[in-house]
Amino acid sequence: MAALSKHWKKIALVVVFVISLFVPVFVQNDYFLGIIILGYVWAIATYGLNILLGYTGQLSLGHAGFFGIGAYTVGVLTVNYEFPFWPSLLLAAIASSVLGFLIGIFALRTRNEYFAIFTLGVGFVIYLVIERWEGLTGGALGLIGVPYPEGIGPIQFDGPESIYYLILGFLILTIYIAWSIANSLVGRSFMAIRNSEELAAATGINVGRAKQLAFAISTGIAGLAGGLYATYIGFLGPAIVNVPTTFEILLYLLVGGMGSLSGPLVGAFLVTTLFQFLQQFEAYRLVILGPIVVILIIFFPKGLAGLWAALETRIKAMRGKGEMSGDAGASEEPAKEEAK
Amino acid sequence: MLEVRDLSVRFGEFAALRGVSLTVEEGELVVVLGANGAGKSTLFRTINGLIKPASGEIDFCGEKIGGRPANAVVKAGIAQSAEGRHLFPELSVLKNLTLGAYLRRRDRAGIKKSLEEAYELFPILYEKRNDPAGSLSGGQQQMVAVGRALMAKPKLLILDEPSLGLAPLVSRQVLDAVVEINKTGIMVLLAEQNAKAALKIAHRGYVVENGEVILAGSKDELMDNDDVRRAYMGT
Numbered sequence: 001m002a003a004l005s006k007h008w009k010k011i012a013l014v015v016v017f018v019i020s021l022f023v024p025v026f027v028q029n030d031y032f033l034g035i036i037i038l039g040y041v042w043a044i045a046t047y048g049l050n051i052l053l054g055y056t057g058q059l060s061l062g063h064a065g066f067f068g069i070g071a072y073t074v075g076v077l078t079v080n081y082e083f084p085f086w087p088s089l090l091l092a093a094i095a096s097s098v099l100g101f102l103i104g105i106f107a108l109r110t111r112n113e114y115f116a117i118f119t120l121g122v123g124f125v126i127y128l129v130i131e132r133w134e135g136l137t138g139g140a141l142g143l144i145g146v147p148y149p150e151g152i153g154p155i156q157f158d159g160p161e162s163i164y165y166l167i168l169g170f171l172i173l174t175i176y177i178a179w180s181i182a183n184s185l186v187g188r189s190f191m192a193i194r195n196s197e198e199l200a201a202a203t204g205i206n207v208g209r210a211k212q213l214a215f216a217i218s219t220g221i222a223g224l225a226g227g228l229y230a231t232y233i234g235f236l237g238p239a240i241v242n243v244p245t246t247f248e249i250l251l252y253l254l255v256g257g258m259g260s261l262s263g264p265l266v267g268a269f270l271v272t273t274l275f276q277f278l279q280q281f282e283a284y285r286l287v288i289l290g291p292i293v294v295i296l297i298i299f300f301p302k303g304l305a306g307l308w309a310a311l312e313t314r315i316k317a318m319r320g321k322g323e324m325s326g327d328a329g330a331s332e333e334p335a336k337e338e339a340k
Numbered sequence: 341m342l343e344v345r346d347l348s349v350r351f352g353e354f355a356a357l358r359g360v361s362l363t364v365e366e367g368e369l370v371v372v373l374g375a376n377g378a379g380k381s382t383l384f385r386t387i388n389g390l391i392k393p394a395s396g397e398i399d400f401c402g403e404k405i406g407g408r409p410a411n412a413v414v415k416a417g418i419a420q421s422a423e424g425r426h427l428f429p430e431l432s433v434l435k436n437l438t439l440g441a442y443l444r445r446r447d448r449a450g451i452k453k454s455l456e457e458a459y460e461l462f463p464i465l466y467e468k469r470n471d472p473a474g475s476l477s478g479g480q481q482q483m484v485a486v487g488r489a490l491m492a493k494p495k496l497l498i499l500d501e502p503s504l505g506l507a508p509l510v511s512r513q514v515l516d517a518v519v520e521i522n523k524t525g526i527m528v529l530l531a532e533q534n535a536k537a538a539l540k541i542a543h544r545g546y547v548v549e550n551g552e553v554i555l556a557g558s559k560d561e562l563m564d565n566d567d568v569r570r571a572y573m574g575t
Binding site for chain 2: 185188189191192195196198199201202203204205206207
């Protein structure tokens with residue numbers, strides 16, 4: 001029993017993982033499976049935003065633009081040039097990361113709300129370029145027929161089930177990357193900047209370079225999500241790159257919990273699913289969701305992950321075992337002893 | 341050694357520092373006295389590279405550090421613990437401390453040794469090493485801040501009012517620790533409101549008023565100076 005309560009987090013993780021493996025077996029309906037796949041794709045994009053906003057404290061409103069760079073890199077290369085998918089996906093992540101790095105040089109000279117406005121502008125410019133550059137992107141008509149990935153050895157990607165596993169794999173990879181960053185010194189330097197730029201600089205952190213790195217990682221992950229989106233959906237229109245997408249990703253992160261490891265997955269999955277179920281209400285779904293978000297931000301600024309952490313602390317305190325030392329502030333991260 | 345020559349800092353029209361000169365020799369503990377708003381913090385922040393000087397020079401151990409960014413100043417060997425005990429409240433004490441060794445991150449053995457030294461200086465930090473720093477008392481947080489600065493293995497430690505807002509007993513503990521640190525050969529530049537306590541542990545001192553050094557001297561000279569006694573010791 002003691003072992004169960006001690007390791008329940010690991011056990012829960014394994015259970016979630018096993019369930020995720022069997023999802024295509026239970027969910028025979030392609031429509032529902034599609035909702036789950038898209039939930040994963042948006043979760044990946046949200047992890048990207050979390051690196052920048054959650055860990056480093058920089059609110060970028062250009063995330064959809066970089067998602068679009070990734071999506072259209074895959075789209076243009078595979079549709080227009082019949083380039084194979086896998087190198088296109090790699091290029092998608094690289095292109096959005098490099099572009100993020102370059103734009104970061106200028107964007108990160110601004111701070112706080114100015115940075116948010118600047119990146120909002122960047123995102124919108126990317127949208128405009130994609131929408132107007134008809135020769136390359138198909139303009140408002142978009143790109144049709146982005147192919148599924150080529151098979152690797154015996155594995156063929158020929159339907160939603162196989163795509164499900166592909167995107168699940170990338171989601172796990174992304175979570176692993178996010179976890180490694182959060183537990184590394186690089187991640188701690190990001191968090192130091194979030195807490196206080198001045199203090200971070202005074203401990204010897206090169207604030208400008210660290211922010212630049214966070215921005216490039218964040219946009220690279222956004223590009224990866226975009227590339228995966230392109231291959232699953234098969235059709236790309238400029239609307240997906242537009243500003244509302246940025247705010248949707250931001251919403252996922254706020255609901256799930258900024259700066260936490262589980263937040264992006266929980267938030268993206270929950271909200272996209274909720275959106276689908278509320279679809280019958282059409283435009284009214286935003287009327288329903290709006291107040292929910294306002295309530296969340298007022299009462300649970302750390303999102304669902306923060307709510308969970310607070311509950312957990314309270315339960316532990318009630319048990320009075322005094323074993324809550326240390327991980328009350330970062331309970332969603334595995335408490336790791338780091339006496340380096 | 342640290343040598344500040346003719347340093348001036350302006351915030352727009354306002355001259356926050358006017359031609360300040362100051363030195364800290366090897367092994368010295370130097371105190372800067374002055375009222376709130378006299379320019380102590382501005383002076384320290386400029387030395388630390390957080391504020392760009394309008395004119396003047398700062399040399400440290402043969403390196404010109406005036407106007408260099410903060411992370412370069414830390415690299416040169418100057419660590420600071422800012423006023424108001426800036427910590428990372430949700431990170432554990434241990435993580436706060438190790439973050440101080442950011443520039444030595446590849447030197448694992450050295451970091452471990454510095455960590456042991458910090459725990460030796462402040463044993464309570466070892467007991468609380470896994471607690472979030474924000475949950476500690478004011479005095480303990482100050483100890484974390486000083487400990488973190490030490491983790492950078494500095495040649496010069498700059499402390500801006502480490503006893504601010506602490507109970508007298510705790511503030512004495514902190515100042516005692518400062519003396520211990522100085523004894524290991526680390527230069528210390530200390531700002532204090534409590535002039536008596538500060539002069540007691542210092543070798544030399546400067547008095548800053550309205551952004552200027554109005555008086556400089558040895559510990560005894562300052563302690564015997566009537567103006568200092570009247571203005572800062574209330575006797």
